[in-house]
Amino acid sequence: MTDKKLKVLISADLEGVSGVVHPQQTSPGSPDYKDAVMRWTQELNAVVTGLRETGVELIVINDSHNHMRNLNNSMINNAIVVSGWQRPLSMICDVDKVVYDACFFTGYHTMAGSKSTLSHTYRPRVIKEVFINKVQVGEIGINAAMAGFYNVPVVFISGDEDTCHEAQGLLGDQIVTVPTKKGLSRYAAMSYPFDLILKNLKLEASRAVKEKEKWKVYKVTSPCTLLVTFTEPNHADACELIPGVKRISDNQVEFTHQLYPVVYKCFLAMGALAVSREEVIT
Ligand SMILES: [Zn+2]
Structure with a gap:
C-alpha cells in the first residue's frame, strides 16, 4: 500500500x-x-x-x-x-x-x-508532422x-x-x-x-x-511554438484563418503562445478545421 x-x-x-x-x-x-x-x-x-x-x-x-x-x-x-x-x-x-x-x-x-x-x-488523414519548440512529437x-x-x-x-x-x-x-x-x-x-x-x-x-x-514531469518551455505540417495545402489554408496562426510554407503553419494549454487548444482547433477542408481532386 x-x-x-x-x-x-x-x-x-x-x-x-x-x-x-x-x-x-x-x-x-x-x-x-x-x-x-x-x-x-x-x-x-x-x-x-x-x-x-x-x-x-x-x-x-x-x-x-x-x-x-x-x-x-x-x-x-x-x-x-x-x-x-x-x-x-x-x-x-x-x-x-x-x-x-x-x-x-x-x-x-x-x-x-x-x-x-x-x-x-x-488526425491521420491531414496531419503529417507536429513539432513543439522544434521537437517532433x-x-x-x-x-x-x-x-x-x-x-x-x-x-x-x-x-x-x-x-x-x-x-x-x-x-x-x-x-x-x-x-x-x-x-x-x-x-x-x-x-x-x-x-x-x-x-x-x-x-x-x-x-x-x-x-x-x-516520477518525472514533462515540461515544455514557455513561450511555446507549435509547428504543424499538413498533408495538403488546403488544410493549411483553413488553419491560417485562426487569429495568431502564421503560414510558414505551402502546407505548414505555426502558432506561439506563453501558455501550453492555449497552444494545445489551438492544435485541436487546427485538426477540426483541417478535416473540414478535405477534398479529393479527381
Ligand atoms: Zn491515437
Whole structure:
C-alpha cells in the first residue's frame, strides 16, 4: 500500500492494444471492431486492478479513440469513464480539474510518419508532422506536455515496442512500459501472449505508482511554438484563418503562445478545421 491515497488519470487509446493492427479493427461499425474493444477493455481492467491493489483511490479513464464513445463503462470495474466528443482537452480531459498524482497512457501508438503499428498524430488523414519548440512529437508528447503543465507526470505507457521507445526517448527511461506487440509494419504486428500481457499490465501498473521517487514531469518551455505540417495545402489554408496562426510554407503553419494549454487548444482547433477542408481532386 502507498502512504497517500493516489488519484490516477488514464488516457486510453485503442491502436496500441494487443492484436490490433488494422483500421478495420479500430473503426466503429466494422466487423473486427467489437473484438478489438473487448481486448481493450480487458487490458484496462488489468491496469485498474493493479492500481486498486496498490491503494489508488480515484481512477478516471479517458476513452480517447475516434469519436470517444467506444468503452462500455458497465464492463470496467472500479473506474470512472469519460466518454464522448467534443470535450475539453480531448484525450487528456479532466487533467486541469482534479489534482491528479500521475497519468497513464494505455493502448498508445507512435507519431505520424513512423512505420510502426497504426502510427498517426490525432488526425491521420491531414496531419503529417507536429513539432513543439522544434521537437517532433506525436500523441505521447502532445498529451504529456498537457499533463506536465498541471505538474502531473506520465508514469506508465502500454503499446507496441516502438511506442514504448518513443515514450522513453521523450519522457525518460524511468517511465514504466508494457509492450503489447512488436510492430512489423504499419498494418502488421507480432502480438505477445495475451495472458502474459494482462499479467504484466496489472503488475507494472502497481509498480509505476509505487516508485514515486522515479516520477518525472514533462515540461515544455514557455513561450511555446507549435509547428504543424499538413498533408495538403488546403488544410493549411483553413488553419491560417485562426487569429495568431502564421503560414510558414505551402502546407505548414505555426502558432506561439506563453501558455501550453492555449497552444494545445489551438492544435485541436487546427485538426477540426483541417478535416473540414478535405477534398479529393479527381
Ligand atoms: Zn491515437
